[in-house]
Amino acid sequence: GAVVSQHPSRVICKSGTSVKIECRSLDFQATTMFWYRQFPKQSLMLMATSNEGSKATYEQGVEKDKFLINHASLTLSTLTVTSAHPEDSSFYICSARDQWRGAETQYFGPGTRLLVL
C-alpha cells in the first residue's frame, strides 16, 4: 500500500516556541493533504485541508495564524504550530490523497506526538 511519513514522530518543546511537522507521501502524488488532531481517547478532529499550490482550508474554530500549513509540492505538506502552548499538546496526524488516482487513495501518516511544557 501507499506510504505516508511524518517527521518528527515525537517532539517536546517549551511554551512559546514554534514546531514544524512534515508530512510526505513516499510513492504517490498527494494532491490533497488533510491535517488532524487527536486528544487521548477522543475522535480524530479535522483541522484543515490543503491542496498543492493553494491556501489551506481551515475547519471552524482552528486558527489559521496559529497552525500554518504549507503544501508546496505534491509530496510534502508542513504544519507549523506557532507559539505553542500546553493546550496544543496532542497527536497530530496527516492524511494524503491523490485525487486523480481513485477515491480509495487515502492514507494516514504515523502521527506526531507533541508535548508542550
Next chain:
Amino acid sequence: GQNIDQPTEMTATEGAIVQINCTYQTSGFNGLFWYQQHAGEAPTFLSYNVLDGLEEKGRFSSFLSRSKGYSYLLLKELQMKDSASYLCAVRPPGNTPLVFGKGTRLSVIA
C-alpha cells in the same frame, strides 16, 4: 447533513468472529472506508467499498449496502492484537474530507 453511527465499544473472545456495524446518512457518497487504530497510533487502512457487496481480505471482510446506508466490518479468528478502535468513514463526492464515525473500541479477551 452528515451522520455516521457505529457502536462505541464491543468485546469479543479470542478465536471468535465479530461484526462491527456502521450506518451513515450523508449528502452524497463516493465510498466507505474502514480503518484500524491502535491506542497511541495513527489509523491504518483496512478496506474501501464503493459498490454493494462483500469484499474479503484475509481475516477481515467489509460489506456495503448503499440503499440501506449500511456497512459492516467482519473480523474472523480474532486475535488479541485485533484489540483496537475501528473507524468507519464515508467519502463525500468531490475532493472533500472523509466524514468519520466516532469509532468502535474492540476488546478481544481470552
